[in-house]
Amino acid sequence: MANIITDETIEYVGILAKLELSDQEKEQAKIDMGRMLDYIDKLNELDTSGVEPMSHVFPVQNVFREDVVTNGDGSADTLKNAPEEKDRMFVVPKTFE
Amino acid sequence: MELLSLSAVELSAAIREKKITAVEAMEAVLDRIEECEPQYHCYVTVDREGALERAGQVQKRIEAGELTGPLAGVPVAVKDNMCTEGMLTTCASRILENFIPFYTAEAVLNLEKAGAVLIGKTNMDEFAMGSTTETSAYGVTKNPRNPEYVPGGSSGGSAAAVAAEECFFALGSDTGGSIRQPASFCGVVGMKPTYGTVSRYGLVAYGSSLDQIGPLSKTVEDCAAVLEAIASHDSKDSTSVERSDTNFTEALVRDVRGLRIGIPRDYFGEGLDPEVRSAVLEAAKVLEAQGAVLEEFDLSLVDYAIPAYYTIAAAEASSNLERFDGIKYGYRADAQGLHQMYKKTRSQGFGPEVKRRIMLGSFVLSSGYYDAYYLKALRVKGMIKKAFDDAFSKYDCILGPAAPSTAPKLGESLSDPIKMYLGDIYTISVNLAGLPGLCVPCGTDHKGLPIGLQLIGDCFQEKKLIRIGYTYEQCRKDLQGA
Numbered sequence: 282m283a284n285i286i287t288d289e290t291i292e293y294v295g296i297l298a299k300l301e302l303s304d305q306e307k308e309q310a311k312i313d314m315g316r317m318l319d320y321i322d323k324l325n326e327l328d329t330s331g332v333e334p335m336s337h338v339f340p341v342q343n344v345f346r347e348d349v350v351t352n353g354d355g356s357a358d359t360l361k362n363a364p365e366e367k368d369r370m371f372v373v374p375k376t377f378e
Numbered sequence: 379m380e381l382l383s384l385s386a387v388e389l390s391a392a393i394r395e396k397k398i399t400a401v402e403a404m405e406a407v408l409d410r411i412e413e414c415e416p417q418y419h420c421y422v423t424v425d426r427e428g429a430l431e432r433a434g435q436v437q438k439r440i441e442a443g444e445l446t447g448p449l450a451g452v453p454v455a456v457k458d459n460m461c462t463e464g465m466l467t468t469c470a471s472r473i474l475e476n477f478i479p480f481y482t483a484e485a486v487l488n489l490e491k492a493g494a495v496l497i498g499k500t501n502m503d504e505f506a507m508g509s510t511t512e513t514s515a516y517g518v519t520k521n522p523r524n525p526e527y528v529p530g531g532s533s534g535g536s537a538a539a540v541a542a543e544e545c546f547f548a549l550g551s552d553t554g555g556s557i558r559q560p561a562s563f564c565g566v567v568g569m570k571p572t573y574g575t576v577s578r579y580g581l582v583a584y585g586s587s588l589d590q591i592g593p594l595s596k597t598v599e600d601c602a603a604v605l606e607a608i609a610s611h612d613s614k615d616s617t618s619v620e621r622s623d624t625n626f627t628e629a630l631v632r633d634v635r636g637l638r639i640g641i642p643r644d645y646f647g648e649g650l651d652p653e654v655r656s657a658v659l660e661a662a663k664v665l666e667a668q669g670a671v672l673e674e675f676d677l678s679l680v681d682y683a684i685p686a687y688y689t690i691a692a693a694e695a696s697s698n699l700e701r702f703d704g705i706k707y708g709y710r711a712d713a714q715g716l717h718q719m720y721k722k723t724r725s726q727g728f729g730p731e732v733k734r735r736i737m738l739g740s741f742v743l744s745s746g747y748y749d750a751y752y753l754k755a756l757r758v759k760g761m762i763k764k765a766f767d768d769a770f771s772k773y774d775c776i777l778g779p780a781a782p783s784t785a786p787k788l789g790e791s792l793s794d795p796i797k798m799y800l801g802d803i804y805t806i807s808v809n810l811a812g813l814p815g816l817c818v819p820c821g822t823d824h825k826g827l828p829i830g831l832q833l834i835g836d837c838f839q840e841k842k843l844i845r846i847g848y849t850y851e852q853c854r855k856d857l858q859g860a
Contacts, residue, residue: 290741298696298740299703300733301721313734313795314741320796321685321742324754327761334756337587337617338573338763338812338837344616358480364710371705376716 284318286311381406382543386452386600389546390493393440393451400440400451403546404433404495407453411497411544418520420529420539422458423466424498429453433495440493448603448627450493455545457536458499459506460486460591461580465496469582470514471504473727474708483580484615485549485591485608492607497545500535504729505699506556506584508532509801510791513731518788523565523828527785530560536594537564547595547604551581553588554687555780555805558817561594562780562830565819567601567847568594572837573812574619575605577612583698585691586617588809598818598848602626605840621838629841634849635669637842640773642677645804651783657821657829658779664853665777665846675772679765682758683807684799688735689742689755690810695732696739702727734795763811770836775846777833779804780817784827808834816843818851 291307291314302310356369365372381403384392392398408426415421433453439445456462459469461479468474486496503513511519511534519534521527522542529538533550537560540548550557552570561568569592576591583589593604609624641662646655666672704710704723711722728736742751769776781801791798808815813834820831831850835843 291737294737294741294744297744298733298736299700299717299720299724300728300736301725302733306733310734310737314738316796317688317738318741318751321689321751321755323685324682324689324758327679327682327758329754329757329761332757332760334753335760335763336756339617339619341617344613346613355480359706361480362477362707364704364708373705374713374716374719 283322284315286315382410384546385597386546386595387448387603389452390448390450394446400433400437400495401430403451404429404453404497407497407545414542414544417525418522418538418542418544419517420500420519420535420542420544421455421498422468422470422501422516422535425465425496428465429495429497436493436495445493447492447607449489449607452494452546453497454489454494455497455500455536455539455548456486457502457533457548457550459502459551459582460549461582462486462496462499465499467499467582468516469505470502470516471728471732472515472709473702473723476709477707479580481580484577484610484612486580488608488610489549494607500533500539500548502535503532504732505582505695506532506551506553507695507731507735509555509559509798510786511535512788512792513729515729520788521564521785524826526787527827528563528788528791530563530785532556533594534560537561537566537568540564540566540594540596547593547600549591549608550594551589551591552809553585553691554809555802557592557594558780558805558815558830558832559802561817563785563828565828566594566596567598567819568592568817569601569605569840569843570808570815571605571609571840572619572814574617575609575621577610577615577618579612579614585694586698587694588691598844598851599630601816602630602844623838623841626840626844629844630848631845632849632852634665634846637670637774637846638772639665639670639672639846640769640776641672641674642680642776642778643674644677644680645778649782649800649803650779651823653823654779654783654829658777658831661820661831661850662777665850668849668853670846673773675769677765677769677776679762680803680807683762683810684803686755686758686762687802687806687810688738688799689751690759692735692739693743693752694739696736696743699732699736731795759810762807766811766813766836774839774842775833775835777831780830780832781805784823784825784829804832812837814840814843816847818847820850820854
């Protein structure tokens with residue numbers, strides 16, 4: 282395997298991805314990611330100099346509209362799916378002591 | 379009249395002619411579901427009471443002359459990644475185990491406007507990540523043609539439900555082949571439309587620049603009718619395209635004379651099952667006999683589509699799936715403190731394949747790797763698009779297989795992710811280039827498993843695909859009848 286994923290990298294990616302992996306999952310993730318990156322490295326066979334990155338196949342532009350509410354107040358319906366709510370607000374765990 | 383084997387268009391005609399009511403059609407489908415679900419498990423949710431109630435309402439509107447279209451009264455199944463008001467929408471993930479949307483996806487609304495009647499929600503790979511419908515948190519779906527085999531994925535539940543006659547047609551979504559490959563494995567028709575043709579509003583996002591909703595159906599005629607109903611310009615989807623040529627049923631013409639069909643040599647090389655190869659080339663000959671002009675050519679870059687795709691799709695997935703944080707909806711784990719809650723919720727809520735792609739996506743977007751991986755993949759995407767542009771300057775359509783093999787056995791795919799990803803080789807570049815692709819059944823292998831023919835068109839050329847697919851389907855019917 283050309284791409285060796287270190288413990289530090291997996292730790293860092295776990296923070297970015299907001300995932301808490303068990304030790305076993307971490308070892309598997311190191312192998313999986315290394316193999317995928319080896320495979321993705323195939324793209325380096327291609328000379329892409331001078332090729333623009335294409336994010337969309339059509340020349341899409343930002344779509345603007347007037348800042349006017351058109352879909353009514355859905356807050357009560359929205360809160361029905363909340364794991365926890367109070368006084369028409371989402372309740373979250375403590376964020377500071 | 380074998381009710382359940384009617385096509386969607388035939389069923390609506392029978393309802394219009396008062397040979398049957400929408401309620402009777404729904405009852406027949408629900409009975410069929412009850413009989414088959416223990417074996418195939420196509421659905422995550424079957425809304426029996428709601429379906430019968432909706433069928434009753436639609437029947438009244440048909441009788442009042444308000445609904446006259448080719449889908450009026452027809453029971454439909456919808457993939458469980460499209461929001462449906464008041465009906466559980468799980469994406470086959472534990473993290474959305476209790477999510478009940480309060481709005482309906484635009485494509486589903488369009489179907490309801492056309493009088494189609496929602497039965498329930500079909501099983502899929504978790505968040506549409508997978509090619510077998512085995513990554514679902516709610517159990518695997520089995521292939522109705524042979525239940526020891528997978529139905530394909532990620533829209534495996536939708537394709538299997540059509541094949542098992544547990545619905546008259548279904549909606550799926552296709553990010554890298556997720557409509558066309560299960561259509562191929564289950565022996566049904568499936569189409570991924572040009573990017574932007576069907577609104578993505580209410581479709582839970584996986585790879586936003588690649589995702590597109592499309593039909594799974596018994597016939598090409600149904601496929602055209604469904605596409606005509608669901609295609610719409612929608613200001614709620616910023617990538618929605620305004621099209622005036624969405625009268626797709628007009629293309630149901632049995633005539634391919636003079637149409638130029640390109641056969642990419644790169645789609646018939648190493649790795650292609652010989653039985654698939656011969657069935658697809660046989661189909662090409664049928665079209666040639668009808669007056670189409672066949673020519674082999676080199677498409678190029680085919681081997682680069684999968685690595686480019688998995689980079690882009692994983693990157694977009696890692697960003698799109700950030701919203702599942704246990705705050706506003708879905709599963710929330712017990713934990714002290716906000717960050718611990720995020721991490722625990724996501725770690726317990728997502729399955730292994732979803733985590734794998736979020737990790738990869740987070741990595742390729744991270745500082746120091748963004749240019750080398752993500753931008754590189756977007757450049758390769760540009761090159762792939764150009765290769766298709768060149769091909770479509772010469773051909774009306776590209777013809778090849780939808781998948782390199784017929785359906786694999788249950789339990790054989792997930793242990794080797796890269797091998798599973800390689801199964802997407804013929805479908806994936808279509809998403810990268812935003813093209814339409816149609817899969818039509820073209821035979822079976824020695825095990826009796828279906829083989830699918832894939833027709834790829836230039837952007838906005840669905841009508842050519844429908845015309846060619848329809849011609850082939852009709853000729854095949856004649857050959858089988860003879």
